[in-house]
Each structure stands twice: as structure tokens, then as C-alpha cells.
Amino acid sequence: MSDVSVAERLRQQPPVAQVRVRYADTDQMGVVYYANYLAWFEVGRTEWLRRDGWNYRHMETDGVYLPVITAHCEYARSARYDDVIDIHAAGRLISPARLAFDYALVRVADAACLATGYTEHATTTAAGRPVRIPARIRELLA
Amino acid sequence: MSDVSVAERLRQQPPVAQVRVRYADTDQMGVVYYANYLAWFEVGRTEWLRRDGWNYRHMETDGVYLPVITAHCEYARSARYDDVIDIHAAGRLISPARLAFDYALVRVADAACLATGYTEHATTTAAGRPVRIPARIRELLA
Amino acid sequence: MSDVSVAERLRQQPPVAQVRVRYADTDQMGVVYYANYLAWFEVGRTEWLRRDGWNYRHMETDGVYLPVITAHCEYARSARYDDVIDIHAAGRLISPARLAFDYALVRVADAACLATGYTEHATTTAAGRPVRIPARIRELLA
């Protein structure tokens, strides 16, 4: 599925979170430093899981971790200082022990899509050993 | 070209920089937060350009900017606090107005490849208008 | 005035902003990395100015910058992942060309004061030359 269609699909759902760009996020080019979009992706997956009755902190209590194995971001337009940005996110299963999240970042002022991307995650114990995704998370992702 | 072969090719050249993992880089999973690898990629492309007689700061003096349009990272093993990491990087042309850099991050202690990835960049003016890559940069990337 | 009394005074006013701790904010000690509190202080002063009808972005349009000349933070209790934190902030004049902001960070769940601090700022042009604080900002700070 192309990035464009992912973004369209994600934007049919309400955003899971909203952030305002801080000075701390910008760089001397006058735009948000490219690595910081990945912190917003993290906010997106956390809040998507929370909305579906799941708590990321609780997941770790259960001993299931979601280390990132791939991160990808396409930057379409620059986020700028003080911009308010809607974070759209959704999870999906990619195998019995792997899941992924798709993201779209949309500036509220002009509805411009600033970036899209995805992350892929293993499911592991705290010690890093692979585990199957617990049933109730699998249901959320189906 | 697969990520594995990119990493192999990059590792045939000496690293362009070396970093030591700071507390600031880690997260509560006890490993380096995934977005921070992208800051190391930045160090990689900066130092690769510098080695080839080019200075990133100078580039901006010339009015040529390299905004990131795609970032991609594959995480193989976790970088941990106090690890010393070699950054391997190399640039390549992808079109008359676009270039890319490939990266491999290698832990010095055990020669483990922690991550590979790439970034793609437009070449623009400070105002964001596309420009052709200056001849002398094009030569470095050929 | 002691830090305790500053915190008490600040907490008599409603918070100017609220943040939730991200994974990105934590370090391997399992708490928020100490430098990240300063980014929350930035959110505090920005929102305090905005509430009083002033926009930090607008200030720069006017050519007035507020570079930090001193930052100070007292850490009382650790902020942890997923904590929701109220940011209390207020500005004050310290000279015709200097101002300060006081901050208190309060965890919502248990009303614990996690940290207090202040920043002092010069008022300068974009080029870094000192300028007097514009009248309408001075009024906010009186």
C-alpha cells in the first residue's frame, strides 16, 4: 500500500494525539529536526493502544516489550515552531510475533500532511527473548 | 541492494566518526532510544562530507540545503549505555536534485552491527526551492 | 524567596500547560532524564506568555529574542513514564533588559511537586544586541 493511501486511511479516523512544536524540537534550518518526528510516532502508538483499552505501561508490567526493529519516515512538508499537529496512528499485525504501526502527521492550521511513516516491532520479554503477541493485543490489531 | 550488503560495503571503509552512548541517549528499556540513531546518522553524513573536503556549514554558506525527505533505520541489536560505536557512512546520487546517504553503526567492543539505514535528501535553497546539486558535490557522490 | 515559596505561589494559579511523559523523555534509570525538564520549562514560559495575550512566535517577528542566560532546576521527585504533569509558570522583570520565569512541575496523580526552577533571559535583537523590553511585555511582567 502506498504512503499516500496509508495517510488517507489514517486520516479517516480521528487523531489519537495532538502536539505543539516546541523550540526544543526545531533546528537551525528553522524547522523541526528530522529525528523528532519519531518521538511523535511514539506518542501516536502509545495513545492508539490506550484508546483501545490498552496501556503501554501495563504491557511492560505483563512482561511484554515492543522494541522497534524498523523505523521509516517520509517528510512531505516542514513542521515549524508553534505549529499544532494532529497525530494519526493505527496498529496492525505483521506476523505472530511482530506488529507495525502506521502514522500520519497533519498540521491543524492548513490540514497539510507533514509526514507519514511506520514502525515495526518485535514482541519480546524484558530480557529480549521473542514471545507471541498476547491474545488481547492481537485482537486490537486484527 | 540489501541492507546486509550495504553494511558490508560500508564497513570496508574506515568509520567516519565514533560516538560513546550517553545517559541522555538511553530510555527506560535500558537501551538507546530509537530516534537517537538518526542523530548519529547526521554525524555520519556530516563527517563523510567533511572527509571529502566538503563542509556542511560551508554548504549552507553557499545557499544549498539538504533537507531530509526520507529516513529509514533497521535496528539489529540494542546500543547500550557507554558503548563506543563506529559510524560508517557514504553518500550517493539518486537524481540531479537528490542524494542519499547509507549508514552502518558498529559497536567497537564486539564488532556487532547495531543498525543500518539511509536518508534521502533534496537539494534546495534556504527558501526551500529545489536546486541542482553543485558540481563539486556531485563529483564527491559519483 | 525560597524555592518552596515560589512553588506555593505558582501553584495558586492554574497550570499553563500539561504534558505526559514519553518514552523519549526517560533514561535507563527509569526516570525522566534531567535535561528534559528544561524543555518543559520552555513549554511553561511559552504558554504563560500566550495566556497573557502574547505569542512567543510573534515576539520574534517583532525582532525581540529572549536568550536564556541562566537556568536552574531543583529535582524533588522523579517524573516517570506516562506520568501526567502540570506545568506552572510565571514571568517577572529583573531589570529593564532582563526578565525571569519561575516554574513548578506537579504530578497530577498525587499532586507531588516534582521540580521547581527558574530561567533568566536577556532581551536582544536577532543579532544578539541588548534591547529594552517592549512596553507591552513589561506590563505583563509587572
Next chain:
Amino acid sequence: MSDVSVAERLRQQPPVAQVRVRYADTDQMGVVYYANYLAWFEVGRTEWLRRDGWNYRHMETDGVYLPVITAHCEYARSARYDDVIDIHAAGRLISPARLAFDYALVRVADAACLATGYTEHATTTAAGRPVRIPARIRELLA
């Protein structure tokens, strides 16, 4: 002791580390974001301890943590992109269960002191209970 004299004293010793300013460190004012100096302070105390035969990672293996209880930074001149900066640091005891580090950041190109500051630390177990500073660390700090 004034900040000036601390800086002078620190600069009589060789720097404990050197960093080069990254794009990631800058903000849209074209200078290093103020919170990032605290990450350099962390590099300073880590390397100061290492030089004296002590390893911060090892300290945690021993079950002694050094949470920051106060951080203070005075910003004299702006660090800019690509600047190479010497980090000077030194530790000192402030009580049987507290220690402090002083810092001075000096730009190599012009020997300008960019910032000075200090951090104060408790000594605790992993669970956060205060412990006396181990004898061999106390000796380093004397």
C-alpha cells in the same frame, strides 16, 4: 566561589572530553538549545570519573546511583553548529551522601568560555534510598 573563579580553576586542568555541535543540538535561533548543555555536563562528569579510574557503568553495578538533585547553568556565549567544544569538569564532596560536579564549556576555536555550571547529586540505591558515598569514590572527590 564565583562562577568565574570556578571556570578559571577548571580550565587549569585539561578538558575531560570534547564534542562537536550537531544539527540536532541547535534550535531555530541558530544556536545550541539551552537544555542540551546539560547533556554535555553529563559527558563531563562521566569522563571525569573515568579518568580517575572509575566507571559510571560500574558504579551502577555496585548499586550506587547518582540522581541529580540540582542543575545550574550560566550561558555566556552561544555555541553554534559545528563548533568544537572542550568540556572541563571536576567533582567535589558536599556531604557524606552528596557530591557535586563543576563544569566549564570552552570553544576550541577562540578559547571562549561558553558556559559554566554545576550539578549536585544524591547517592542512592537503585530503589532510591540514600547511601553513603563508597570510600573509593570519596577519595577521588577529596
